[in-house]
Every structure is written in C-alpha cells, then in structure tokens.
Amino acid sequence: MSDEALANLSTEERRFEPPAGLAAGANLTAASYGDAAADRLGFWAMQAERLSWDTRWEEVLDWSDPPFAKWFVGGRLNAAYNCVDRHVEAGAGDKVAFHWVGEPEGDTRDITYAQLMDEVCQAANALTELGIEAGDRVAIYMPMIPETVVAMLACARLGAPHTVVFGGFSADALASRVLDCGAKLIITADGGYRRGAPSALKPAVDEAVAKVEAEQSGLVENVLVVRRTGQDVAFDQNIDVWWHELVAGSSTEHTCESFDAEHPLYVMYTSGTTGKPKGILHTTGGYLVGAAYTHWGIFDLKPDTDVYWCTADVGWVTGHSYTVYGPLANQSTSVMYEGVPDAPHKGRWWEIIEKYKVSIFYTAPTAIRTFMKWGDEIPAKFDMSSLRVLGSVGEPINPEAYVWYRETIGGSRTPVVDTWWQTETGAIMISPLPGVTAAKPGSAMKAIPGIVADVVNDEGESVPDGSGGYLVIKEPWPSMLRTLWGDDERFKDTYWSRFKGMYFAGDGAKKDSDGDLWLLGRVDDVMNVSGHRLSTTEIESALVSHPKVAEAAVVGASDEMTGQSPVAFVILREAAGDGGTDIVKELRDHVAKEIGAIAKPSKIMIVAELPKTRSGKIMRRLLRDVAEHRDIGDVTTLADSTVMDLIGKGMATSSQD
Ligand code: WTA
Secondary structure, eight states, X not given: OOHHHHHHHHXXXXXXXXXXXXXXXXXXXXXXXXXXXXXXXXHHHHHHTTSOOSBOOSEEEEEEETTEEXXXXXOEEOHHIXXXXXXXXXXXXXXXXXXXXXSSTTOEEEEEHHHHHHHHHHHHHHHHHTTOOTTOEEEEEOOSSHHHHHHHHHHHHHTOOEEEOXXXXXXXXXXXXXXXXXXXXXXXXXXXXXXXXXXXXXXXXHHHHHHHHHHSTTOOOEEXXXXXXXXXXXXXXXXEEEHHHHTTTSOSXXXXXXXXXXXXXXXXXXXXXXXXXXXXXXXHHHHXXXXXXXXXXXXXXXXXXXXXXXXXXTTSHHHIIIIIIHHHHTTOEXXXXXXXXXXXXXXXXXXXXXXXXXXXXXXXXXXXXXXHHHOTHHHHTSOOTTOOEEEEESSOOOHHHHHHIIIIITTTTSOEEEEBOOTTTOSOOBOOOTTTOOBOXXXXXXXXXXXXXXEEOTTSOBOOTTOEEEEEEOSOOTTSOOXXXXXXXXXXXXXXXXXXXXXXXXXXXXXXXXXXXXXXXXXXXXXXXXTEEEEHHXXXXXXXXXXXXXXXXXXXXXXXXXXXXXXXEEEEOGGGTTOOTTHHHHHHHHHHHHTBGGGOOSEEEEOSOOOBBTTOOBOHHHHHHHHTTOOOOOOTTBSXXXXXXXXXXXXXXXXXX
C-alpha cells in the first residue's frame, strides 16, 4: 500500500452502526470481549460445548512445549458425527443441509441432513473397502459438487486426513501435494461445469498419477471417480473405480469411532515464501471448535431461520471452514454453487440469493469489485431483501467496495463483516461483530473474543495507536495450525522465530487512533491474487523450469480488479535467441501447466538484465516500481544503474498479453 493510501486510512470518517434488531438478539455481544479477556481458556471451553464429545477433555490447553499446542487434551470426538449424525439424532434429519446449485440452469439438488448422513456412511464404507484406515491420507480434486463434501466427511469419519487440492491447480501441483503428504487414494470427478462447458479433471489426475508413480511407485493405490459431466475419460481398471458403482452400492450403516482431539483432520497446502507449498495441518477438536464458534458468532447465525452462502470453492481454506465444517457443525442450511458468477448471465449470484432467500452471504473483495464494474443495474433486478449479514474475506477490502457491497447488495441494512484470517489460523481472527461494532469501511476492526492480536515493530514491541508494523497473534487459539506436514522446523522458522513467543502472520497492519486494525497486505514474497495466495518464488521456479529461461523475477503489482497480479521479468538463455514471436504466451502457458491458470503472469517482460545489488540480490522493490508505473526510486545500491533505464523503457512499450 502506498504512503498516500496509508494516510487516507486515518481520515476515514464513516461508521456503520449495527441495526437495532440485530444488536438486540446478537449471538456475540459487547460483553463477550470482557468474558473472553477475563478467562480466555474458560471462554474457549464454553465454545467447545457446541460440539458433541465422546470423551470430555481433561485440560483445555497444553502449551508446555511451544509452539506445539495441544487443545482439549484427552478429549475424543468424531468430526463427521458432529457435522451430520448428531443433527439427525436430534430430529433435524429433514432439514436441508445444502441447496446445491449446478452451473447448468435447473440442475439443482436439495440435500437433507438425513440424506447427507446416508451418503457419508456409504462413502465411508466404500473407502474402507479401498483399504483406507485412520491416519491414511486421501487427496480430493473435485469440482463444487455434493460428492466433494461427502468425500471430505467420509475421510473425517474414518480419521483419514484429507488434502483437498483446488480443481484449478495443474497435474504437477496435484502430484507434488500427493507426494508430500503421501496420499494413497485420490478422489476426483470426470469433470465439472465452467462457463457453460464441461471441463475435464480426470486427465490431470491421470497425469499426476503417472508423475507420482515415477517418484514413488505404488503410492497411489486407487482413484475414485465421480461421474459429473459424463464426458469420455480414460479408465485404468487396475486403479480407477467409479463412485456410482462402489459408493452407491455400499451400506448406509456405518458406526463411527471417536478420535483424539489432536488427531489430524486435514492438510491444506498454501503458498509460502519459498518455492515449495506448505502443508498446513489442522486437527480435529480445536479446528472444529474454531470453525463452529466463528461461523455462529461472526455471522450471527440463527440455524433455524438463516440460509447461509459462502461462495468460496472448497479447494481453499474458506470453503473448508465456512462451506463445510463450520456451517454443518452448526446445523445450518447452506447454498453451494458449482459455477462461475457470470454463467449464463451476470446476475446469477443474485438470482440464487433471491431464489433461496439467502440471509448471510460471504464472498471476496475481488468478486465485489467485479460486480461493481458490471454495474448496479444487474443486482437491482433481484429481490435480495432476505440478506441481513454480509461478509468479506481474502484481502483488504477497499472502502469504496465495502460501501458499494453494503448499499447495493445489502440495501444499506446489512452490517458487513470484514474478516481477516489465514489458512494457518483455521478460522476468523479479526473482524467486526455484526451486532456490536460500529464498523469502519476498510478496517477489520478488532481481534474477536478469544483472540489476542497486536501490531508490533521490528523489535516485537507493541506500536502505539496511529502507527503501523507487523501483525502478530500473542496467545495460542484452538484452530491454529499444529505444524507443517512433515516439517516441524519450517513451522517454527516460518511463524515463530521472527518475534519471540508470538505467531507472525506475514501481514503488515496499522492501528488507527482508536486502536482499530487496518490490514495492509503481505510483508513477504507472497502475493494475493483475487484472494488467493501465490508465492513469487514458486512462479519464478516455474518460469526457470522452462528450457528457454535463464533467470526470472516475479513481483506482485497492484491491480484494480484482482488486488495484485503477477508481473514477470525474464532473462532468456543465449541459445533461445529472442525466444520467438510466441514466447510470452509460451511462458504463460508453461506457468499454468506447472502451477495453475491463476498463477499466469499478467505481464511478462523479456529483459537483458535484472536489477541486482552488488551482492547479487534482485531488487524487487525497483521491479515493483516499474510494474506499477512509478518513478524508480533510489538506485544507488544497484551494481549497474543503467539496467533500470532499459527495463523502464521496455515496460512502457510492452502491452498486456
Ligand atoms: C489476506 C484466506 C486483509 C492476508 C482466509 C492473509 C486479508 C492471507 C483478509 C491469507 C482481510 C485474508 N483483510 N487481508 N479481511 N483476509 N487476507 O491463507 O494477507 O488464503 O495473510 O486464507 O490473505 O490467505 P489464505
């Protein structure tokens, strides 16, 4: 964020008070802050009572070996039982768990809790037949269809940690995740619908399986395939199994066992500052407590009357906590939508809100900005008076987008909760409370009850109000990551070594004169593109793996729609000459193949040199200046200051691909 933008934050005068009705019956109240501060562990124990425990915990938190936390020590539970069975046992079997909406119009399915239970039990029996036992890892590479949720819950039921890989990631990305966590089963589909056309998934799985086989023969024993689109797919009888044959034929009876609160629930890979994605490990008890508590409290969920919709794909952590685990643990009725927002028309989301009378809606700033651009007349065609709480997540929301969201989508009635959290935190950490906070557009406001956050300087000292620094979390919380899969050292280094005794989030933040928090984006080499985390190093490695590339530097440049976008500066190998006329397209496609389409650089500049310090470090700050069309700052530390002139000139003449 520029200095000018920083200064503007402090001058934001607008405040949005909670509506009186909401405030009067709110789940979390102003007193909740005091209750949590007075007895933090007691407060979390109270939140843990939302779940059904097979064996109650003996100790809320064991923090005797930081940063390795154990929450609800000695407690035992089953996550799938908590999300499904107990609601059926409580008489809510006929309640709709998901209004599922396929992308092709009219392709919908309402799934009750009783039906969900039958399907999860069938899938659990099917996985058992495929040899899956507690502790085995299962990769899930699926579109947004009900079977994806069923697959996750079946894994949870068996105590087999799942790793969901976003369907937009490439075969290579899938293979590296399968290898890293040692998954023996991959659950996928023939394909899914995107923008009206069936897109394929199974061929990417086949390619990934071949890659995994070459590295670790015999690791992947089976691929379980849901038939979604009916397109032709290659089928290897030795490992491929159809879901509709195996799962549908399995028994709907399945008795689940309980697992230790610290039993791994899932691994979610996310980009870090080095090339290799990190496997964030979440465990059963603490994670589910965090997801359930925040979903209930931050959205003010009233399970009997609300219809809730989070637009995130389950391939990301937001989909895990706020499409699957939180909402189901709280017995919510949710919408789940398969496709893109503009298929077949740009009002599709609003049409869905009108049809299902959605009352709580959770999405990302990048989507909000896109709708702003498409124009007010599109949402105006739909009746969205059912909405009462709106949420935002994934990146800082610009005050203008916040106000537009509140007014145009929320009819000026709805509070907007700007929720800050991360894959690592498992659940929302900083947010206004919809029934309490006089919210400022663009600010995530305060740590929620139970969470202790602060902004510190380079020395780890708390900064005074009105100053900026690094965001840290000062006390452990139940849904915190427990480690990085197979890499305790990297876990300690990445999050716990920068400031002693504090969790370092990697984000910059500012406290305004009231002490409210404004998130300023990443302080490391992680970029945020449309709310998705991408590592500059990972994209650089992908570029350098292309035979024509000698060296590459990638920076995240500000982008009006996507927040940031990757801009690459590439030096070609001598033998590649000028690379040929299609070199930019070739490199962009290569990045899509290595990582996924979301990682494609928006611009690629072929350059002769990169700006380096005398010690050989690439000066990304200068490249960012170039990418954002700013005057280039101080170049005195450059080994060769003429390099920047050349790059600057090239940038001015290069066009967006
Ligand atoms: C950013 C997504 C500002 C932040 C849940 C964080 C935000 C990263 C917000 C985590 C917000 C997320 N305001 N920035 N409300 N929410 N971020 O792991 O930089 O995909 O570190 O988790 O997104 O991204 P992740």
